Amino acid sequence: MIRLRRxxxxxxxxxxxxxxxxxxxxxxxxxxxxxxxxxxxxxxxxLKSGANVEIGRILQSVVVEEMLHMTLAxxxxxxxxxxxxxxxxxxxxxxxxxxPGGVESSLTVALAPFSMSQLETYLSIEQxxxxxxxxxxxxxxxxxxxxxxxxxxxxxAIAVLGxxxxxxxxxxxVGPELMEEAVVVTDVATAxxxxxxxxxxxxxxxxxxxxxxxxxxAHYYRFMQVKKGHFLIKTPGVKPGYAYAGPPLRFDAxxxxxxxxxxxxxxxxxNFNYTYTSLLRALHELFNGKNDSAQFNRTLGLxxxxxxxxxxxxxxxxNPDAPVxxxxxxxxxxxxxxxxxx
Amino acid sequence: xxxxxxxxxxxxxxFQANVSTVNNDPAHFHNRTFKSSYQDMxxxxxxxxxxxQGDAAFRLLGCKVTSASMPSGPVASGDAVLQCLVMDxxxxxxxxxxxxxxxxxxxxxxxxxxxxxxxxxxxxxLSGDFEPMAFIDIWFRxxxxxxxxxxxxxxxxxxxLRSLKWGDIGHSQFLKALKKEADASGTLSIKFNLDGINMDxxxxxxxxxxxxxxxxxASIGEPAHLVIGRQFMAANTPGNQSFFQPQNGLNFxxxxxxxxxxxxxxDLGNALxxxxxxxxxxxxxxxxxxxxxxxxxxVPLGTIPASGAGGYTAGNWYETTAGIVxxxxxxxxxxxxxxxxxTISGNAQTRISEWKSGAFVRADTYVYRMSPGETASxxxxxxxxxxxxxxxxxxxxxxxxxxxxxQVGPGQPYVENGPPVATPKDILKVGHDPISSKHPxxxxxxxxxxxxxxxxxxxxxxxxxGADFGIDGQVYGLRPAFAxxxxxxxxxxxxxxxxFLVWSGFSAGTPVTWHDLAxxxxxxANLYPVMNRxxDLGNYDSVVENAGFLSLAxxxxxxxxxxxxxxxxxxxxxxxxILSWLADPAHPKGQAVAAVAAxxxxxxxxxxxxxxxxxxxxxxxxxxxxxxxP
Numbered sequence: 001m002i003r004l005r006r007x008x009x010x011x012x013x014x015x016x017x018x019x020x021x022x023x024x025x026x027x028x029x030x031x032x033x034x035x036x037x038x039x040x041x042x043x044x045x046x047l048k049s050g051a052n053v054e055i056g057r058i059l060q061s062v063v064v065e066e067m068l069h070m071t072l073a074x075x076x077x078x079x080x081x082x083x084x085x086x087x088x089x090x091x092x093x094x095x096x097x098x099x100p101g102g103v104e105s106s107l108t109v110a111l112a113p114f115s116m117s118q119l120e121t122y123l124s125i126e127q128x129x130x131x132x133x134x135x136x137x138x139x140x141x142x143x144x145x146x147x148x149x150x151x152x153x154x155x156x157a158i159a160v161l162g163x164x165x166x167x168x169x170x171x172x173x174v175g176p177e178l179m180e181e182a183v184v185v186t187d188v189a190t191a192x193x194x195x196x197x198x199x200x201x202x203x204x205x206x207x208x209x210x211x212x213x214x215x216x217x218a219h220y221y222r223f224m225q226v227k228k229g230h231f232l233i234k235t236p237g238v239k240p241g242y243a244y245a246g247p248p249l250r251f252d253a254x255x256x257x258x259x260x261x262x263x264x265x266x267x268x269x270x271n272f273n274y275t276y277t278s279l280l281r282a283l284h285e286l287f288n289g290k291n292d293s294a295q296f297n298r299t300l301g302l303x304x305x306x307x308x309x310x311x312x313x314x315x316x317x318x319n320p321d322a323p324v325x326x327x328x329x330x331x332x333x334x335x336x337x338x339x340x341x342x
Numbered sequence: 343x344x345x346x347x348x349x350x351x352x353x354x355x356x357f358q359a360n361v362s363t364v365n366n367d368p369a370h371f372h373n374r375t376f377k378s379s380y381q382d383m384x385x386x387x388x389x390x391x392x393x394x395q396g397d398a399a400f401r402l403l404g405c406k407v408t409s410a411s412m413p414s415g416p417v418a419s420g421d422a423v424l425q426c427l428v429m430d431x432x433x434x435x436x437x438x439x440x441x442x443x444x445x446x447x448x449x450x451x452x453x454x455x456x457x458x459x460x461x462x463x464x465x466x467x468l469s470g471d472f473e474p475m476a477f478i479d480i481w482f483r484x485x486x487x488x489x490x491x492x493x494x495x496x497x498x499x500x501x502x503l504r505s506l507k508w509g510d511i512g513h514s515q516f517l518k519a520l521k522k523e524a525d526a527s528g529t530l531s532i533k534f535n536l537d538g539i540n541m542d543x544x545x546x547x548x549x550x551x552x553x554x555x556x557x558x559x560a561s562i563g564e565p566a567h568l569v570i571g572r573q574f575m576a577a578n579t580p581g582n583q584s585f586f587q588p589q590n591g592l593n594f595x596x597x598x599x600x601x602x603x604x605x606x607x608x609d610l611g612n613a614l615x616x617x618x619x620x621x622x623x624x625x626x627x628x629x630x631x632x633x634x635x636x637x638x639x640x641v642p643l644g645t646i647p648a649s650g651a652g653g654y655t656a657g658n659w660y661e662t663t664a665g666i667v668x669x670x671x672x673x674x675x676x677x678x679x680x681x682x683x684x685t686i687s688g689n690a691q692t693r694i695s696e697w698k699s700g701a702f703v704r705a706d707t708y709v710y711r712m713s714p715g716e717t718a719s720x721x722x723x724x725x726x727x728x729x730x731x732x733x734x735x736x737x738x739x740x741x742x743x744x745x746x747x748x749q750v751g752p753g754q755p756y757v758e759n760g761p762p763v764a765t766p767k768d769i770l771k772v773g774h775d776p777i778s779s780k781h782p783x784x785x786x787x788x789x790x791x792x793x794x795x796x797x798x799x800x801x802x803x804x805x806x807x808g809a810d811f812g813i814d815g816q817v818y819g820l821r822p823a824f825a826x827x828x829x830x831x832x833x834x835x836x837x838x839x840x841x842f843l844v845w846s847g848f849s850a851g852t853p854v855t856w857h858d859l860a861x862x863x864x865x866x867a868n869l870y871p872v873m874n875r876x877x878d879l880g881n882y883d884s885v886v887e888n889a890g891f892l893s894l895a896x897x898x899x900x901x902x903x904x905x906x907x908x909x910x911x912x913x914x915x916x917x918x919x920i921l922s923w924l925a926d927p928a929h930p931k932g933q934a935v936a937a938v939a940a941x942x943x944x945x946x947x948x949x950x951x952x953x954x955x956x957x958x959x960x961x962x963x964x965x966x967x968x969x970x971x972p
Contacts, residue, residue: 049874131467267358268548271436278432285433297894298434301904304876304891305435308397311875317395318383318543332464335428336356336404339547 001108002099003069003144004032009153017157019165023082025154026202029056029073030084031100032147033198035093036125037066038328039109042261043122045111045310045326048251051255055114058222062126065201065219071174072194074287078172078186080158080165087277087284089330095261098200099125103144111261111328113314116251119226126220128203139182155195163187172289178296209242261325268313268324273331275305291305343561344569345500345531346666347600348413348560349519351459353428354407354661357536357553359439361450362396366958368444368748368760372807373864375758377783381871383543383772388755390871391958392541393549397872400452401438402430404584405553407459408662410516413603422513423459428555431456435724435903440910442476445746445763445805447819447962448840449476449709450487450599453910454903457503457532459517459557467511468521470530472501474901475567478837479595479612480959482585483537484619489584492957493619496537496593498612503530523559533561535612535665538620541957552620554611556664563789565706565723569873570790571598572615572684572728574694577833583964586836591615591626592686594696594835599679599728601928604671606631606643606679607688611665613694614654623656623665628690631669633795633927635677640685641678644669645695649690681727697832697841700727703736703822708840713914714847719793720840722784722822726829730790735825737783738794740767742819743840743968755961761805763967764818769844770800783825795818797947800847811861816844845913854923856882862916873906888928893924 008028009285011021044059074084085091093100096110109125112118128148145153158165159176166187177183183194186321209221209232216222217232224244262269279302286295309326315324335341364370365648367388370380382389404430410417416510417423421654429435437455441447455472460849475750476499482489483496506524511517534555540547574595577585584594595613608631614623628647632640637788647653654660654667671679683696696702703724710718724731768776775782784792801816821839824830850858860880867873867880876891878884885892887965896917912920923929 267403267548267550270403271358271399274432275436278434284434297898297904300894301435301902304895304904305399306876308872312395312397312872318393318548321544322546332432333427333460333462334401334403337547337550339545340356340404340550 002147003103004147004150005103006145007102007145008150009145010032012153012157013157014160019080019161019170020023022080022154022157022161025150026073026077026080026082027085028101029088029151029154029198030070030077031091032065033070033073034086034091035109037063037070038095039112039121039125040066041310042111043114043118043141043306044271046257046258046259046314048255048315050257051252054249055226055251058226059114061216061226062129062219062222068179069201070182071197071287072198072231075173075183076154076158076191076194076204079167079170079191081167081171083172084284084287085223086287087281091280092328094331095328101150106144108290111325113256113258113260114225114254115253116252119223122209122223123220123227124208126218126223128218128220148199151195151199153194158191167192169324172287172291174286174291176298178291192303207285226251231238257316257323259314259323259325261327263327264291266324267337268309268332270331270337272306272309272326273311273329274284275302275309276326276328278302279306282285343523343531343559344564344598345533345556345558346571346596347531347558348411348567348600348607348668349523350556350666351410351423351516351520352408352554352556352662352664352666353405354408354554354664356403356550357426358399358401358403358538358550359539360396360399361393361439361441361958362398362548362870362872363391363393363958364871365441365444365520365809366391366447367756368813369756369758370809370869371865372595372758373868374807374810374951376868380757380868382810383590388757391755395871396439396549398440399436400455400894401406401436402428402457402553403550408664412516412519412709417516419518422461423516425462426514427460427462428557429460429464431457431469431903432458432466434465434824436907437472437903439525439971442711442841443585443817444813445748445760446841446843447746447958448480448744448837449478451476451709452499454901457557465509466507466519467509467514467614470506471901472503472532473501473566475499475501475707477536478708479594479835480837480963481612483593483615484617484621485615485624486617487619490957490960491541492539492959493541495539495585495959496612498533498535500531500533500567500569502560504528505534506530512814520557520559526562527562529560529566530557532557532693533567533609534672539899539900540752554661554664556609556611556666565721567706568704568723569596569598570723570725570728570730571596572696572700573725574684574686575697575702575832575835576664576694578836583969584960585963588694588696591692597631597675597684597728601676604673604676606665606669606671607693609665610646610667611660612655614660615667616853622657622659622936623654626692629654629686629692632685632687633675634682634685634834635678636682643671643679643684673919679727683717687883693800695832697830699828699829699831701725701731701734701824701831703734703824704838705822705840706782710796710840711845711926712798712908713845717795717797721794722786722792722794724790724824724830725787730786730788731789732786734786734789734790734829735783736786736792736794736822737781738820738822739781739823740764740770740778740818743820744836744961744966745817745819745838746965747970748965749926749966749970758807761807761812763816765804768818769801769816769819770842771797771799773797777820796842798842798844801844803847804846811865814911814916818842820842820889845915848915848919850919850922851932853926853930854919855930855931857922857935858889859920859923860935862912862920866911882931887930889924893921896920896924912923963970
């Protein structure tokens with residue numbers, strides 16, 4: 001389970017949270033939600049065409065929800081007068097490394113093709129708070145929190161601050177007409193709904209693995225199906241009501257492009273990073289007032305471009321002897337090819 | 343004004359043109375005979391040619407401003423523009439380079455390109471949308487390179503930048519001056535030359551080459567893709583069947599004389615050959631610009647030295663100047679240029695001149711896609727001695743000679759004969775008259791401009807493979823010339839004609855069904871393997887599953903860089919039917935569709951090609967109708 005630094009929630013504690021502290025926390029939330037996306041995309045795009053289809057569907061579904069969470073956190077931040085900062089080198093974590101706000105000793109997250117060991121990383125990212133988990137000595141000092149606690153504290157601080165902190169009229173919101181399940185945030189209640197969706201889709205509720213909003217199980221349980229080798233199904237009348245006893249869900253290790261990220265400059269790698277940086281710029285604009293369908297479609301177009309580029313890179317197109325693993329690095333300038341530079 | 347102006351910047355760097363090549367063979371449009379190997383990289387067999395997985399992306403890589411000038415001369419060394427980069431969009435998907443048609447591959451257009459001038463960190467100082475435009479004046483530029491590939495070729499694009507947005511340009515006097523000019527017209531003029539493309543798929547530079555270009559002001563009312571200037575015209579080397587090889591070394595080029603500033607701006611950027619692809623300019627001796635004198639003796643106007651100070655063979659001369667030379671003119675020299683043809687000459691083999699008449703006519707935009715019943719307004723500009731030529735009668739006739747139907751044969755990479763081009767002949771009309779039976783004429787106005795309104799008919803199944811669905815629509819060529827024969831007084835530029843893709847009429851049933859659309863989807867699944875990264879366009883379930891994404895992609899403007907590669911091949915009627923079917927929640931199947939999926943392996947031996955078969959443009963050049971025996 002990921003542990004976040006307690007400093008992330010400084011200034012959120014009752015009785016006197018500050019609006020600025022909530023904004024800072026939400027900026028960190030936007031960063032955190034984004035930071036998982038390259039990790040999952042790398043796994044998704046490493047799957048060979050026609051292989052590991054079910055795993056691909058799970059990864060795809062989780063990625064889409066992480067994008068929704070990024071949107072929801074941005075909506076809450078905008079609603080209370082903040083501005084998500086996305087077009088910035090510091091917005092992207094260094095891979096491998098901790099997730100933003102994460103305690104370094106808690107989890108190192110790397111870009112890597114899908115594997116059962118990378119699945120453990122996914123599970124660690126998504127693992128809910130578990131009362132049976134015993135913290136290690138290093139973490140027992142009370143200086144860390146879980147992602148769920150992080151969001152709960154944001155929600156509580158917003159409740160304490162009340163409806164007065166919300167900008168009227170609603171500002172820079174990306175609503176459900178652009179993104180399914182997005183929540184337009186205008187007051188405490190809608191902010192709670194947005195934050196609740198993030199937590200439930202990620203972790204589930206305390207009583208059920210099913211997310212309240214949207215189809216299917218919370219991310220942790222979706223991934224767990226792969227580890228258990230079976231789909232999770234309801235078992236009415238048999239406690240605890242669910243079991244990994246559905247149809248088999250097998251991982252075909254041969255159905256993966258086993259390519260690690262390629263930090264050395266390359267034409268494909270530079271193009272990918274330039275497009276990725278363009279996407280961050282386009283998202284920055286989307287979440288800072290350019291919230292129309294044309295801009296939304298431009299971001300989708302950039303995502304499709306990245307998908308096409310990444311799949312070609314990992315598959316060794318055009319040169320099967322030289323596959324390239326995308327690195328997701330902020331790169332606002334697309335340089336000459338390494339050959340031309342020498 | 344245009345880029346050929348005292349106020350201009352030059353830039354140089356690399357481009358990537360990641361075009362896809364399965365559709366290079368028109369026979370690959372034949373669904374029934376398509377084989378999965380046609381999507382593979384070429385080997386000992388042509389397969390899917392040299393880049394079957396290309397995604398059509400056109401990118402600017404590492405382009406830097408190399409110099410900038412103002413009417414007062416070169417900008418001060420501290421001007422921030424000299425540290426600037428020239429980049430493409432940072433807020434949308436990469437631009438696309440797209441052929442008009444499998445049988446007219448010699449007018450590839452750039453779509454969805456945004457050009458930015460940025461600081462060295464990529465912060466935008468200026469952005470503008472490149473008006474989609476095709477290349478022209480493609481030629482065999484790298485003299486000592488072996489033929490048979492695209493690598494020796496060079497070509498140029500000229501267009502305008504629109505929707506200009508300016509950032510913080512306070513540190514550049516040059517950019518402030520450029521903005522002042524641009525504020526008047528809302529546009530800028532841009533021209534660039536591409537050469538030296540690398541076609542080795544194992545190279546880290548695959549599908550990259552050199553780009554060198556110029557940006558300057560544009561005026562309201564001037565053509566967007568053509569300079570009103572002195573047009574130097576070259577003849578082809580006799581017997582040459584590949585890229586244009588000017589008989590006397592220099593390719594088509596243009597000059598503009600500024601009588602106020604008393605100088606001539608000469609653009610040699612796409613006119614000077616190199617030794618090897620992408621190398622420095624070949625040594626042709628000192629180049630002398632002269633005007634034919636009234637008594638026969640040439641009047642020298644200036645010299646461009648081959649070496650020494652400002653010599654054009656110096657390592658970075660081309661990148662720094664983009665091949666543009668400015669020569670001062672005295673009053674008497676100006677006088678000599680006024681109504682006498684100009685000539686550039688170098689060593690004994692190097693020479694290019696204006697026509698004796700000093701006249702020139704060309705369409706500003708020379709690529710049109712049309713639906714049956716649609717009318718295009720084609721603007722042509724006539725000029726003489728560098729000035730607009732008013733009251734000139736321009737005549738048009740169909741000219742299919744440069745279109746590229748395919749025929750199987752020894753050494754040819756084609757898997758079956760391609761469909762005929764430019765038939766039926768009577769599809770393009772002016773008013774009610776087919777151009778094939780009555781050559782239309784127009785008369786230029788005071789700006790040298792005239793508009794020809796061409797209406798398209800329906801070519802129907804002109805390019806089907808017998809009873810099998812084939813290539814949609816038909817391609818045509820229409821060539822302008824002066825009606826007064828004496829004005830047509832020199833070598834003709836083969837590329838100076840208007841290309842048309844006229845789509846076939848299409849009516850789907852109500853509701854539209856998969857049965858109606860399956861052949862179209864299957865064809866695109868065959869021709870664009872890049873789509874396999876997203877879905878299987880030939881599979882009903884896969885298409886339905888991705889209906890949302892496809893609705894978005896098929897709904898975009900052609901100018902949008904995210905328009906799917908197939909979209910620019912698609913008639914509006916077919917596009918409308920597809921969108922209607924995608925939007926129908928039932929996605930009706932209609933009648934059963936006969937399986938047309940690609941055969942898994944070649945059933946019959948494919949044609950053999952030399953491993954050096956590395957060129958789409960080279961192949962297109964060598965199969966132009968003009969070279970085919972009847």
